Amino acid sequence: MEAVTSTRQTTMTRKERTKRFFRKALQNRWLYAMSLPFVVWVFVFSYLPLWGWTMAFQRYRPGRSFFEQEWVGLEHFRALFQDDLFYQVLRNTLVMSLMGLVAGFVVPIFFALMLNEVRQMFYKRFVQTVSYLPHFVSWVVVAGIVTKMLSTDNGAVNDLLMWLGIIDEPIQFMAKGKLFWIIVTLADVWKETGWNAIIYLAAIAGIGPELYEAARVDGANRIQQMWHITLPGIRTTIIILLIMSIGHLISIGFEKQFLLGNNLVREYSQVLDLYALNYGLGMGRFSFGTAINIFNSVVSVILLFTANGIFKRVTKESIM
Amino acid sequence: MRRSSHSTSLSDRLFDVFVYVFVTGVLVITLYPFLNVAAISFNDSVDTVRGGITVYPREFTLKNYEVIFSYEHLGTGFRNSALRTLIGTALGVLSSSMLAYTLSRKDFQGRRFISVFLALTMYVSGGLIPFFLLIRELDLMNTFAVYILPGIVSAFNVFVVRSFIDGLPYALQESAKIDGANDFTIYWRIILPLTKPALATIALFVAVGQWNSWFDTYLFNSQSEHLTTLQYELMKVLQSTQSNVDYRARNMTEVMSQVSPESVKMAITMVVTLPILFVYPFLQRYFVKGMTLGAVKT
Numbered sequence: 001m002e003a004v005t006s007t008r009q010t011t012m013t014r015k016e017r018t019k020r021f022f023r024k025a026l027q028n029r030w031l032y033a034m035s036l037p038f039v040v041w042v043f044v045f046s047y048l049p050l051w052g053w054t055m056a057f058q059r060y061r062p063g064r065s066f067f068e069q070e071w072v073g074l075e076h077f078r079a080l081f082q083d084d085l086f087y088q089v090l091r092n093t094l095v096m097s098l099m100g101l102v103a104g105f106v107v108p109i110f111f112a113l114m115l116n117e118v119r120q121m122f123y124k125r126f127v128q129t130v131s132y133l134p135h136f137v138s139w140v141v142v143a144g145i146v147t148k149m150l151s152t153d154n155g156a157v158n159d160l161l162m163w164l165g166i167i168d169e170p171i172q173f174m175a176k177g178k179l180f181w182i183i184v185t186l187a188d189v190w191k192e193t194g195w196n197a198i199i200y201l202a203a204i205a206g207i208g209p210e211l212y213e214a215a216r217v218d219g220a221n222r223i224q225q226m227w228h229i230t231l232p233g234i235r236t237t238i239i240i241l242l243i244m245s246i247g248h249l250i251s252i253g254f255e256k257q258f259l260l261g262n263n264l265v266r267e268y269s270q271v272l273d274l275y276a277l278n279y280g281l282g283m284g285r286f287s288f289g290t291a292i293n294i295f296n297s298v299v300s301v302i303l304l305f306t307a308n309g310i311f312k313r314v315t316k317e318s319i320m
Numbered sequence: 321m322r323r324s325s326h327s328t329s330l331s332d333r334l335f336d337v338f339v340y341v342f343v344t345g346v347l348v349i350t351l352y353p354f355l356n357v358a359a360i361s362f363n364d365s366v367d368t369v370r371g372g373i374t375v376y377p378r379e380f381t382l383k384n385y386e387v388i389f390s391y392e393h394l395g396t397g398f399r400n401s402a403l404r405t406l407i408g409t410a411l412g413v414l415s416s417s418m419l420a421y422t423l424s425r426k427d428f429q430g431r432r433f434i435s436v437f438l439a440l441t442m443y444v445s446g447g448l449i450p451f452f453l454l455i456r457e458l459d460l461m462n463t464f465a466v467y468i469l470p471g472i473v474s475a476f477n478v479f480v481v482r483s484f485i486d487g488l489p490y491a492l493q494e495s496a497k498i499d500g501a502n503d504f505t506i507y508w509r510i511i512l513p514l515t516k517p518a519l520a521t522i523a524l525f526v527a528v529g530q531w532n533s534w535f536d537t538y539l540f541n542s543q544s545e546h547l548t549t550l551q552y553e554l555m556k557v558l559q560s561t562q563s564n565v566d567y568r569a570r571n572m573t574e575v576m577s578q579v580s581p582e583s584v585k586m587a588i589t590m591v592v593t594l595p596i597l598f599v600y601p602f603l604q605r606y607f608v609k610g611m612t613l614g615a616v617k618t
Contacts, residue, residue, distance in 0.1 A: 021429075028429055030503035035422040035434055038415050038473050042441060045470045049446025049454050062453070111346060117339045127347050129601055134350060136596045138532035140551050144558045144589050145353045154371035156356060190349065198611045222332050255535065259555070273448060280449050293447025301443065 056290040076291040089275040092181075092268060096257070099185040101245055108193050109238065112200035113226055128201070131194025139191075143259035146187045150174055174260070177268040184256050184269075199241065200234055207233040239311055246307035272296050354593070361385070361590045365583035384587040387579050393548055394588070401550040404467040405530040412526035413519050415473045420481035420515075421507045425493075438475040455540060462544045466536060471529070477522040484518035485511060520606040528596065554588050557581075 025032065056076055058069040080086055111131070118124040134142065149156045150173035158170040173179055207230065215225050254273035261269030270278075272292060280289015355375040360368055364379035372378075388394055422428055423435055446454075451470075460466040492514075496506050512519075534551035541547040560581070600607075 024429055028427070028503075031422045031425055031428045032430065034418045034504065034507065035428075035430060038419050039430075039434055039437060041415075042438060042473050042475075044458075045454070045473075046441040046445065049450035050444065052446055052450025052453060055450065055453075062456075114339050114342050117335070118343055119336075123343075127343050129604060130347055130350050132600065132604070133354070133597070136528050136532075136600050137593055138534065138551050140532075140534050140555045140558065141589055141593055144554070144585060145357060147558070148357065148586070149353055153369075154373070156352065159371075193346070194350070198608055202608065202611075222335050259559075276448055281452060286449055286453065289449040290447065293449055297444060297447060304443070 053290060053294055055287050056294050058287060060287040060290075062286070072287075076288050077295075079288060080291050080295065085270075085275070085279075088267065089270050089272055092257075093271040096181055096184055096271065099181060100188050103185050103189050104192060104196065105242065105245065107189050108196035109200055109234075111193050112197040112204060112234075113230060115197065115201065116204050116230065117222065117226070128194065128197075131197065133194070134191040135195035137191070139255040139259055142187060142191050143256065146183065146190075146260060147174060150183070174262065175264045177265040180261065180265040180268040184260060187256060187260065196241075199237060203234040203237040204230055243304070243307050243311055246303055357586045357589050357593075360583060361586040363583070365579040368583055369580060384579050384583045385591075388584055388587050388591070393545065393553055394550070394591075396546060397548045397550040397553040398591075400464070400467075400547060401531055404464070404549070405527050408468050408471060408530040409523050409527045411468065411472050412474065412477065413523050416477040416481050416522050417512060417515060417519060418507065419473065419478045420485055421511050423478070423482050424485040425503070426490075438473075438478055442475045452539065461540050462547065463541075464547055466540045467530070467533075467549075470536075471526075474522075474526070477525060480522055481515060481518045484515055488514055517606050517609060520603055521609065521611075524600065524603045524607055527599075531596065550592050554585075554592050557585055557588055 054066070055069075057071060057073060059072050059075075060069060115124060115128060118127070150158070152158060152170040152172055155170070155173075157173070158167075161167045162170065173183060211229050211233075212225055215229055220228065254271050254277070257269045257271050257274055261274075273296070276289040276292040276296075280286060280292060352375065356373070359373050359375055359377050361384055362380055362382070363373055363377040364381045365384060367379045419434070419438070423431055425431065445451075455461060455466060455470070460469065488511075492510055493506050496510055501509065532551060534549060534555045537547070537549045537552035538555070542552075
């Protein structure tokens, strides 16, 4: 008897819950109307491509339906790991990412610290405004500018080095494979330093002035104040941004390598995305290219979690 | 005692000198290339070859610009770039503000699901090739729509606007509700006008992204001359002296052989860059705020 009542009660509540759900949904109808179309949108353009990952395990032929494809297991991944080019490309990707990470991380912090010490407000604001400019300019333009500045005929860098007497004849910067990594990193620093400093400057602005006053009373000079107050004050911001950039470490994109690279430096300029573009898409090997994309994504996620885990243990701070 | 305070001020003064030298160095390194490009674009192309142009034109001329403006693809590219920037920005602002508003409503059932659904897209992406095949399946190759449709919703922008809305007093929405306003009216009459600073920020992000993209033209629309974009045209011209020579690009450089390719490149670079130069300083106070909001929430 008791059992019967209790089951009836649960069915009642379930029915009621469904009813309440729909009543609530009716109340929310405008909110649904304003959000669901975009959710469908995101599904199509961000989630459907994930379904395309199945291709990496097939011998994909365009024009056939999903069920007519031939499944080949891990064959493409095996081919990938046996390709010598893959290791060269992976090396390029990792080295350029790491260099970009370190430089793109240290320089903006240093720039923010320095800019913070400028006392004339007008000059400070002017420098800051100018420093954003390259961020808003496309990589196409930046690549053009870098190529121009480094060119052998009348490039500013060669002209300067010659004028200083450091070199006797112009260096062909863009044709030297070993310099390519440095050029890409410096181009990135030139483009993004001002932009990346925004967050640090905002964090610095949030530090209470009474801390500086106390330090001054204790006789700390400005370098000491910077080291003991400003830097610890933006520590959390630094850590969060570091973890985020480690997560994006391997997905550095390919625009700069595509635009700055040329056949002479190919051994140093080709990165994973370009490899997928040239050897997957360019040759119609869709499955192989997808395997490269998957490798890329999986490594990114692993890096993100590892970085987060390490920092959680070391500093007890986390972004997830 | 006195001596120690004196020595501190000396080290502070040295520090000051270092700070100003460093900051001014950054200023020069950032500005010089742009000024150099501008100077060359306004300089007579024969004279440019002699070298030594720094930040002002030695023999002023508008010839370089006359030549590039006579090239029809540049006009087409300008029109397409402007169009995609306008439409893309309008739709981007609409989608971000609507989604952000619904996600900020605590009484919205789908709130949690949609938040996670969006946030995931920031960390996982299908990659280039599945995306390429999707675009092909959807018949978006060689269409203008491919510039607009894939980028309408950006999770990052949604979260920037949402954290801005979260900072507004919730009572505003509640009192409007009591007055009988429906959820859309609240969005249109209350939220939209109040979120203008955040919307200005993401409008800038989207507009710059649209104006600057060239890869979608390269990947999806390189067969359709009438769909070319300004960045893509510049990309072809810049790459034309390098090894991977595109037929049309070489052709264009030949057409322009009346002035040196160098001058042409610099003039096009100026045309591509100037619109941004005019817009971004005025939106500065907005995007500084927007960047900070985004960093806090994501």
